[in-house]
Amino acid sequence: MTPLLRLATAQLPISGDARVNGRNVQAAMREAATQRARVIHFPEGMLSGYAKNPIQDWAEVNWDAVREELEAIMALAAELKLWVVLGSAHPLTPPHWPHNSVYVISDRGQIVTRYDKRVCSHTEVTRFYTPGHAPTVFDVDGWRFGVVICIEINFPALFMEYDSLGVDAVLLSTYPVDSIFLVKARAHAAIHTIWISVSSVTETDHLFRSGLIDPRGEIVAEVPGVQGVVVHALDRRAPELDIALTKARPWRASVQTDPRCDTAGLDDPRSTERTGR
Incomplete structure (x- = not known):
């Protein structure tokens, strides 16, 4: 276990051309590696293009190009010794629509797992995507990560689930509205005392800038321009995080099983009578 891990968050434009997207991904990976990042995190739909912008129909997608670019990214991950967390549609067997996915590629260039978006929007589930059904966690150098995608920000149960799975950080790939x-x-970062990397796209820069949120809920790093990468260290020893990580988080985890908090059987009329003074 290492007390510090350098995480890169990317904000890039997304086209409907996997070749263009792949070149942008590889350039960002090289930039992250020069800044000694261990993990790089990309937006929703980054490689394949996102439905419904810019993809209007899956017939527009060159799936052979998507696979070839994915393989090139995997090879570069091994070369750079860099973990890659990459948004892309993942094709299923016809007639099933693709999953809206995030590939987790190890520093050996292997896909070690994949997260499939579980809560899809009405448009997604009726026209474009097949939902997934399970959380995804993976470990890098003693740090545990979870993954969520875009609209899932609205479902606290997913973040509670990752909390129960012991994640240190959640990687949130998105195309926000x-x-x-x-x-x-x-709010989720502060409530669960975790880091959250928010990787969005250049097209939505007018809404907010991609970056990193620490376990206090503070924004501690932002991509320096509308397109680029920011690298920031997750540091368990940071003095400003002492209360969040060593006091608040373990205390919150203990509340449900602390007998002092279980007063359901309290025999005191001053407690059970709710209209008295």
Whole structure:
């Protein structure tokens, strides 16, 4: 276990051309590696293109190009010794629509797992995507990560589930539609005392900038321009995080089983009588 891990968050434009997207991904990976990042995190739909913008129909997607670009990214991950968390549609067997997914590629260039978006929007589930059904966690150097995608920010149960699975950070890949999205992410980070990386796209920069939120809910890093990468260290020893990580988080985890908090059987009329003074 390492007390510090350098995480890169990317904000890039998304086209309907996997070749263009793949080149942008690889350039961002190289930039992250020069800044000694251990993990790089990309937006929703980054490689394949996101439905419904810019993809209007899956017939538009060159799936051979998506696979070839994915393989090139995997090879570069091994070369750079860099973990890659990459948004892309994942095709299923026809006639099933693809999953809206995030690939987790190890520093050996292998896909070690994949997260499939579980809560899809009405448009997604009726026209474009097949929902997934399970959480995804993976470990890098003693740090545990969970993954969620976009609209899932609105479902606290998913973040509670990852809390129960012991994650240190959640990687949130998104193509947002409003600015309140970032406020929700900050709230989840503070409530669960975790880091949250928010990787969004250049096209939504007017709403907020991609970056990293710490376990206090504070924004501690932002991509420096409308397109680029920011690298920031997750540091368990940071003095400003002492209360959140060593006091608040363990105390919150203990409340449900602390007998001092279980007063259901309290025999005191001053407690049971709710209309008295």
